Amino acid sequence: xxxVSQSPSNKVTEKGxxxxxxxxxxxxxxxxxWYRQSLGQGLEFLIYFQGNSAPDKSGLxxxxxxxxxxxxxxxxxxxxxxxxxxxxxxLCASSSVVGGTEAFFGxxxxxxxx
Amino acid sequence: DQQVKQNSPxxxxxxxxxxxxxxxxxxxMFDYFLWYKKYPAEGPTFLISIxxxxxKNEDGRFTVFLNKxxxxxxLHIVPSQPGDSAVYxxxxxxxxxxxxxxxxxxxxxxxxxxx
Numbered sequence: 400x401x402x403v404s405q406s407p408s409n410k411v412t413e414k415g416x417x418x419x420x421x422x423x424x425x426x427x428x429x430x431x432x433w434y435r436q437s438l439g440q441g442l443e444f445l446i447y448f449q450g451n452s453a454p455d456k457s458g459l460x461x462x463x464x465x466x467x468x469x470x471x472x473x474x475x476x477x478x479x480x481x482x483x484x485x486x487x488x489x490l491c492a493s494s495s496v497v498g499g500t501e502a503f504f505g506x507x508x509x510x511x512x513x
Numbered sequence: 514d515q516q517v518k519q520n521s522p523x524x525x526x527x528x529x530x531x532x533x534x535x536x537x538x539x540x541x542m543f544d545y546f547l548w549y550k551k552y553p554a555e556g557p558t559f560l561i562s563i564x565x566x567x568x569k570n571e572d573g574r575f576t577v578f579l580n581k582x583x584x585x586x587x588l589h590i591v592p593s594q595p596g597d598s599a600v601y602x603x604x605x606x607x608x609x610x611x612x613x614x615x616x617x618x619x620x621x622x623x624x625x626x627x628x
Contacts, residue, residue, distance in 0.1 A: 403556070430614060441519075441620025442557070442602060455615060490556055494616075501547055502604075502616055504556030 401425075403505035405491050411511045412481055420476040420508045424493030431474050432494075432502060433466055437487040445489075448474065481512045516540045517605050519619035527627055532590040534622050536603030539584065543605040543617075548577060548588045551600045551621070560601075561588070593626045600624070 404423040412418050424431050433445040444458035448468045459465070463481075468474040478485055488509050494502040518537045526532045534548075544565040549557035563570040563577045563586065570577050576589045590597055603619040 432616065434618070442618040444618065447615045449614060492556075492616075494614075501559040501562060503559070504549075506554075506556050 403491055403493050403503050405489075405505035405508050407508060408506060409509045409511075411513060414483060414512055415480055417477065417479045418481055418510065420478075420489050420491075420510070422474045422476070422491030422493075422505060424472065424474070424491070425503055426472075428493035428495050428503075429471065430494045430502070431468055432492040433474070433476050434490045434492070435487040436490060436507075442490070443487075445476070478510075481510075483512045486510055486512045515620075516543075517603055517617050517619040519601075519603055519622050521622050522620070523623040523625070525625045525627060526593050528595055529592045532588075532593045532597065532624055532626065534588040534590075534601050534603075534624065536586050536588075536619055537584060538586075538605050540605070540607070540617075541584070542607040545606050545608050546577070546579060546586050547604045547606075547616070548575075549602040549604060549618075550597075551602065557602055590624075593624075595626045595628050598624055598626050 406421045429450045431448040434442045446466045447455040463479045466476045488507040490504055490507045492502040492504040516539050547562040548560040550560045551557040561572050561575050561577050563579050568579050579586045600621045600623050602621045604616045606616050
């Protein structure tokens with residue numbers, strides 16, 4: 400596709416369940432970001448993948464959060480044993496990272512933990 | 514430690530007037546700056562950028578100014594239109610070697626343009 404695609408667009412889950420959020424970046428983009436935006440808050444950095452380098456996981460809020468990027472393309476963000484405070488919009492972005500190009504965002508996945 | 518700061522959570526202006534959104538940064542390694550706009554229920558979209566070798570970049574109604582010595586940038590929107598009402602995020606990155614090009618965002622400023 401032409402843009403960053405995220406699925407599902409909405410996810411409601413019960414507290415304690417695991418969830419997986421998917422991101423399909425723009426083809427050829429080597430950099431991939433995950434952010435989340437809680438209600439009334441700004442963009443919170445979670446994790447950053449750049450090519451074959453070790454990912455920057457410094458933003459992951461707890462060890463319940465993990466992400467992987469397979470084959471340098473699709474990424475999955477996994478939240479284990481979800482808590483109500485995990486409810487947020489999870490945004491994925493990708494960029495070509497050559498000469499300072501901008502990152503393109505997907506529409507996000509709205510996660511609600513009940 | 515917040516490296517990119519947008520100290521005004523909200524701003525309200527009249528249609529036709531100028532909107533000025535401010536952003537400060539602390540990391541002197543940042544050399545490329547971007548502004549994103551976000552409508553509710555949508556992902557942020559890129560608006561305009563500026564490299565540290567410039568102090569101004571203009572695109573239609575949007576102009577970004579960079580003051581490196583003050584570590585400050587601003588986005589000017591002239592004239593402001595109701596459709597500009599959105600959350601505006603400032604972002605910064607370092608393009609120098611070893612920085613891994615990670616974008617760092619501010620918390621955003623909600624702009625409301627009143628008709």
